[in-house]
Amino acid sequence: MPTVVTRSAGRFQLEVDGATVGSLRHFSGLGMEADIAQNDMGPASVAKKHVANFKWAPGAAKVGLGMGKGMYEWIKASFAQTNVRRDGAFKVADANGKVQSSLNFNGGIMTSVTVPKMDGSSKEAGFFDIAFQAEQVQWALASGEDISKVVARPGKAWVSSNFKLSLGNLPCARVAAVDAFTWRCELAADSVGVFREPTTQAAKVTVPDIRLTISAADFQPWAEAAKKWFVDGQHLEADEMKGRITLLDPTLNEANALGWIDLVNVGFKSFNPPEADTTTDHLMTFSVVLYVEQMNFSLKAF
DSSP states (O other), rough: OOOOOSTTTTTTEEEEETTOOOOEEEEEHHHHHHHEEOOOOTTSSSSHHHHHHEEEEOOOEEETTTOHHHHHHHHHHHHHTTOEEEEEEEEEETSSSSSSEEEEEEEEEEEEEOOOOTTTOOOSSSOEEEEESSSSEEEEEEOOOOOTOOOOOOOOOOBBOOOEEETTTOOOOTEEOOOOEEEEEEEEOOOTTSSOOEEEEEEEEEEEOOEEEEEEHHHHHHHHHHHHHHHHHSGGGGGEEEEEEEOOTTTTGGGGOOOOEEEEEEEEEEEEEOOOOTTTTOOOOOEEEEEEEEEEEEEETT
């Protein structure tokens, strides 16, 4: 079964828990893969190879904030590490919107969510890269279902320059950029041979660090906070901060926020003074890397 890559708008549909995924830019994966065992026969013989186990390739999707309730609740539950398994289907239709084939998956666990870089100078729409591992996949042909008029719940487009960061009592109005970051969940496989599909369990969640680029105009208060953290030893759990990355609509009014990512138990990992560069006309900036213990994902539309 080949990897599916979507190219024709309106001729495909991704569903999660029965809800159509909106703002879908790309989907691929859910092919079949084998783990190959090799028996070395010595210098005079060709090594023998055989299938030790098989698994389904990960699924991957690129979605915007209008992703729909099913995908949103899957991300939210995964970040919260609760009820993370989801079922769904990827359907491919002909020019008339009639489904020709479908990849139906069960027991999907989200393995990564990449939040795009947020940059005040960007004019690009923001999309999230999602990866998941399905426990079972079924390939179905030509159901004939008409998906030409199936529309996901509409959501507002988000431009990646429209964001606001808050972090403890630190000044954040001049944060120029938040680098892309990826939340990950590692899986443990219960492999039992070629006659049964292996099961998977969520084994370890990795919450990413966050790298900020900030105008040098706010260097002093950030430097004072960093000195207290690194030099003065005020870096116990009670000294950790709370933060939020708010995803804003074109009005930039926080009351009209599209969604947000809450940052729990945040601390300094590194602090770097401004860099001098006479070859550019850019304003001087400094960078900060923060560790985060937990993230929570919310969309206002739901």
